[in-house]
Structure formats: C-alpha cells, structure tokens
Amino acid sequence: MIGTQPAPSRSEIAGLIRNEPVQARSAARLTALLDAAAAVIDEIGYERLTTAMVAERAGASIGTVYRYFPDRIAVLQSLSARNADRVTGRILSDIDDERHGDAMAALHGGIAALVDAFRSEPGFASLRFGDVLDLRPAEGSPAYAVLAERIIEALRERFGVAEHKDLPVAMESAIVAIDAIAARAFARDAGGSAAFLGHGPEISAQLVGEYLSAR
Amino acid sequence: MIGTQPAPSRSEIAGLIRNEPVQARSAARLTALLDAAAAVIDEIGYERLTTAMVAERAGASIGTVYRYFPDRIAVLQSLSARNADRVTGRILSDIDDERHGDAMAALHGGIAALVDAFRSEPGFASLRFGDVLDLRPAEGSPAYAVLAERIIEALRERFGVAEHKDLPVAMESAIVAIDAIAARAFARDAGGSAAFLGHGPEISAQLVGEYLSAR
DNA sequence: CCGCGATGATCGAGTTCCGCTCCGTCTCCA
DNA sequence: TGGAGACGGAGCGGAACTCGATCATCGCGG
Structure with missing residues (x-):
C-alpha cells in the first residue's frame, strides 16, 4: 500500500501517477513539474509540449519526468x-x-x-x-x-x-x-x-x- | 494556377494541401488517405494517429502521405x-x-x-x-x-x-x-x-x- | 547522538519510434 | 517517346521513453 497518511493526497491525480511521492522534496518536484507543464502549455499549446521542455523548465532531468508520469499524455491529464x-x-x-x-x-x-x-x-x-x-x-x-x-x-x-x-x-x-x-x-x-x-x-x-x- | 476545372474543388481543404491532384487516380488517393485517417481516429483517437498508420491503411507509402500534406497536423485539419x-x-x-x-x-x-x-x-x-x-x-x-x-x-x-x-x-x-x-x-x-x-x-x-x- | 544500511529520488546516456525528406523509379498523357 | 505527375521506401533528426549507476533521506541499533 502507498500513502497511508491522514491527508487524502490529491484526489484522482494519483491514478495517473507512477510513484506516489513519499519524501517531502518529491512532492515539491511533482508540483514543479506540473507548474512547468502549465507554463509551456500557455506559451505554445499542449500539442507542442515536449517532455524535455517540462523537465528543463522544472530544473529536472527527463528521467525524473518519467519517474512520475508513465507518458506524455499522463502529464497533460494530471x-x-x-x-x-x-x-x-x-x-x-x-x-x-x-x-x-x-x-x-x-x-x-x-x-x-x-x-x-x-x-x-x-x-x-x-x-x-x-x-x-x-x-x-x-x-x-x-x-x-x-x-x-x-x-x-x-x-x-x-x-x-x-x-x-x-x-x-x-x-x-x-x-x-x-x-x-x-x-x-x-x-x-x-x-x-x-x-x-x-x-x-x-x-x-x-x-x-x-x-x-x-x- | 491550379484546378481550373468548372467543379469548385473542395472549398478550403485546398489551403492545407501541398499538391492539388491533377490526374484522376491522384484525387482517389487523397480521398483514400482521408478515409484512412478517419478510420484510424475512430479506433484509437487523433492523438495517437501516426502518419505511418494512415499510409498503410490507405495502401500507400509514407512518401505519398507527405506528397499531399505538409505535416501530420495538416492531415487532421484536412x-x-x-x-x-x-x-x-x-x-x-x-x-x-x-x-x-x-x-x-x-x-x-x-x-x-x-x-x-x-x-x-x-x-x-x-x-x-x-x-x-x-x-x-x-x-x-x-x-x-x-x-x-x-x-x-x-x-x-x-x-x-x-x-x-x-x-x-x-x-x-x-x-x-x-x-x-x-x-x-x-x-x-x-x-x-x-x-x-x-x-x-x-x-x-x-x-x-x-x-x-x-x- | 552517530553511523549505516535500506529505500526513495535523481540523473542522463542510450534505445526506440515517429515525423518528415529525398531521390530514384514508375505511370500517365500528349 | 519525352516530360511531368505520382509513388515508394531507405534514411535522417528529433522526441518519447528506458535503465542502471549515483546521490539523498530516513529509520534504527548502538
């Protein structure tokens, strides 16, 4: 089982995510990745969003993106x-x-x-x-x-x-x-x-x- | 100029197409490509449509797809x-x-x-x-x-x-x-x-x- | 309070797959 | 039979995604 914390971690986002964050910095990463995705989308539209852009903008590596999301579509869905x-x-x-x-x-x-x-x-x-x-x-x-x-x-x-x-x-x-x-x-x-x-x-x-x- | 036939070739599709068909078989190809795209979309959705799928389903090669359309988005738009x-x-x-x-x-x-x-x-x-x-x-x-x-x-x-x-x-x-x-x-x-x-x-x-x- | 193993988290080079180009070949028509 | 239209498919570049090495954090026994 994952995430037995009292706080009911963000509703349905969980289903789209590969590894529930356990440590604190990890939750911050997730937030940063989604923020980065939102910024990219506002600039060039979601069709042109690449996972590399999301990684760079969040100050992370591509591997980290795929640690949290199974694929590019899942980033958008999350x-x-x-x-x-x-x-x-x-x-x-x-x-x-x-x-x-x-x-x-x-x-x-x-x-x-x-x-x-x-x-x-x-x-x-x-x-x-x-x-x-x-x-x-x-x-x-x-x-x-x-x-x-x-x-x-x-x-x-x-x-x-x-x-x-x-x-x-x-x-x-x-x-x-x-x-x-x-x-x-x-x-x-x-x-x-x-x-x-x-x-x-x-x-x-x-x-x-x-x-x-x-x- | 292109398409001086009396028939007013399909309204605005033209703008999205690279080479207006001249020979008869070519118009049929175009129709086949769009039909193939429609079939693929109904099956797996337009996000997952690839140009290779369109080509194969239409019995054409990838090169032919790109003879008619500048890029994948243009296929969808057409x-x-x-x-x-x-x-x-x-x-x-x-x-x-x-x-x-x-x-x-x-x-x-x-x-x-x-x-x-x-x-x-x-x-x-x-x-x-x-x-x-x-x-x-x-x-x-x-x-x-x-x-x-x-x-x-x-x-x-x-x-x-x-x-x-x-x-x-x-x-x-x-x-x-x-x-x-x-x-x-x-x-x-x-x-x-x-x-x-x-x-x-x-x-x-x-x-x-x-x-x-x-x- | 301090190691220290275990587990979580990160990185990034490498692989695979897809969009797209290029050019040689084939077909149609005059 | 020449020239333009149409076609095929190997190959290139770039983006999606993988994987194992490395680093950070946590819990626990001493």
Whole structure:
C-alpha cells in the first residue's frame, strides 16, 4: 500500500501517477513539474509540449519526468486533473461563501468563477477539465459530472434545492455548454469576448432554473 | 494556377494541401488517405494517429502521405475541413429541403442532422469542426462561425428572418454549446445519451428563438 | 547522538519510434 | 517517346521513453 497518511493526497491525480511521492522534496518536484507543464502549455499549446521542455523548465532531468508520469499524455491529464480540482474549489467557494440571495444568483457566481479561471489558472484555457483530451478509454466519471454533482450538493445545503432525477444531467449539460462557450470566447480574444460570455447565465437559467426553487 | 476545372474543388481543404491532384487516380488517393485517417481516429483517437498508420491503411507509402500534406497536423485539419463541409451540407439541406413549418422547426431539424453526424460521419465525433485542435495562431474564422452564418442565411431565405447584429454571435454560441453537449452525449455512450441530447433544442430556443420570427 | 544500511529520488546516456525528406523509379498523357 | 505527375521506401533528426549507476533521506541499533 502507498500513502497511508491522514491527508487524502490529491484526489484522482494519483491514478495517473507512477510513484506516489513519499519524501517531502518529491512532492515539491511533482508540483514543479506540473507548474512547468502549465507554463509551456500557455506559451505554445499542449500539442507542442515536449517532455524535455517540462523537465528543463522544472530544473529536472527527463528521467525524473518519467519517474512520475508513465507518458506524455499522463502529464497533460494530471495537469488537467489538478486544474479541475482547483477550479472546482473556486467555483464551490464562490457559491457558498458569497452573499448570494438565492440559488440562481449563487450559480451565476459560480459561472463567473469558472470564466475567471480561463484568465488566471495556468493551462486551464487549453486543457480545461481534461475531457477535451481524446485519450481512450477514459475511465472514471468525467470531471464535468463530478463538478455538476458537487454544485448541486452545495446548492442543496445552502438553499434547500430539492432532489430531482433530471437535475444532474441538466446541470452537467449546462456546465459543458458554458465551458465550451467560454473556450470560444477566449480562443480569439485573450480577454474573453463579452458577447459570447453573456450567453452563459442564459443557458444555466434555461437548463436548471426550473429545479432551483427552494424545497 | 491550379484546378481550373468548372467543379469548385473542395472549398478550403485546398489551403492545407501541398499538391492539388491533377490526374484522376491522384484525387482517389487523397480521398483514400482521408478515409484512412478517419478510420484510424475512430479506433484509437487523433492523438495517437501516426502518419505511418494512415499510409498503410490507405495502401500507400509514407512518401505519398507527405506528397499531399505538409505535416501530420495538416492531415487532421484536412479531415476536419472535409467533415465540416459534409456536415454543414447535411445541416443546410435538412434546413431547407424538409417540410418545416417555421424557422425554429427548421433549426431543430438542423440540430438533428448535426447529432446524426456524430453517429455516421467517420472521425467526426473526435475532430468535429476542427476547432478542438489547439494549433496556434489558428488563422481564419472558425468553422463554427462559418456554419452559423450559413444557417442564418438559409433561414433568412426560406423564412424571412430579419437581420440583427446579435444574431451571429448568438447562433454561433448555440452551435458551440450544442456541439459540446452532443460530444458529451457520445463520449461514454456510443449511441448518444438521449438525456444530454434533449437539451440541444432547449438551448437553441433560448439563445436564438427571439430572432427567428418572420420579418 | 552517530553511523549505516535500506529505500526513495535523481540523473542522463542510450534505445526506440515517429515525423518528415529525398531521390530514384514508375505511370500517365500528349 | 519525352516530360511531368505520382509513388515508394531507405534514411535522417528529433522526441518519447528506458535503465542502471549515483546521490539523498530516513529509520534504527548502538
């Protein structure tokens, strides 16, 4: 067995990693490698990322990269998993920390947090939730589905939103759609085209609005 | 100059191709190469496609692949351009050939045609309109924008939809969103999850419905 | 508190595989 | 039958990935 520490080491990233870090410096290495990958991606795109670039930028050797990741694709997947974790955290904290009057307002705050991540989370605009990478067979539930479930949970706790069998798929559809529109908004306009971004809240209202009245 | 034939050789694919085919067998080769690429993509995904695989499957040599395409990315881009052409054609013909009573019904027919392409157009589920490839600088307007413009045009001709400055972006947003949801619907379910697909028409009604009343 | 073995972590030269070129050969057409 | 179009495939360069030697850290017995 590995990692019997109380701290629940970063959720699903583990599955993509070869050797769980044991010593402290090792965890720092992993972070440095992912940071380096994010920087490279922001500069030249993930298609052109090479493992040598990642190694050099992290001040490590190629061997070290392959100590942590089975292959180049796994580096990208790990980064997108970390990004998904971080952005999910930002969205959830916006949803229940802010002073939102109702569930719809909270959800719109979450959308704003998602859009902001395109600007401020390194590599996010390219990789997003990783579901864009067409790796086969892609086991496990997609990051979108996890995010949808957690948003619903947060809204239920704070605003008493009722359960409904169609809500999870509706919420995931809204997230997928808004994420795609945001990607389009940032594709040609580094600041994010407001004309596209404006349709995000509209979609969420249409798809999940009917479920968000308090229980 | 190249290709002075009356037939307007496949729209924008040309720009990605090294040598326009002159002899008849050569055009067949090009088709075979793209068909082979589509088959490979459906099997192992475009990330893992190699030029050698394309050559072998098309019964050609590597040299022949590079006679037609400058590099591997161009193969993917050509295929997505061909797919975009074909699917755009299908959507437009559904919009104005069928017996739709109004613009909204016609648009929903177009959406159905798009969804159908995920099932029946080889390689489309992975590459779609090519905007998923993160090649830098990505010049030219995205295929989504072109499709949006042509749909608007078709609706205007048949149903007298009025011009509106916000309609192109709204239409493109709807297409991007529906395309993303369809991709999600087919990602885990080869037949396309109906629960996700059902949200397509809903989104189009929300985003462009207000513009679709006759002039 | 100090060795000191065991295990984790790192390095980088070497191997393999893939993208792509080059040029000799073959095919088509006038 | 000459010339241009089309094709094949060995070979080159570079990127992905391996592997065994070397260094760092930890735990433990003295």
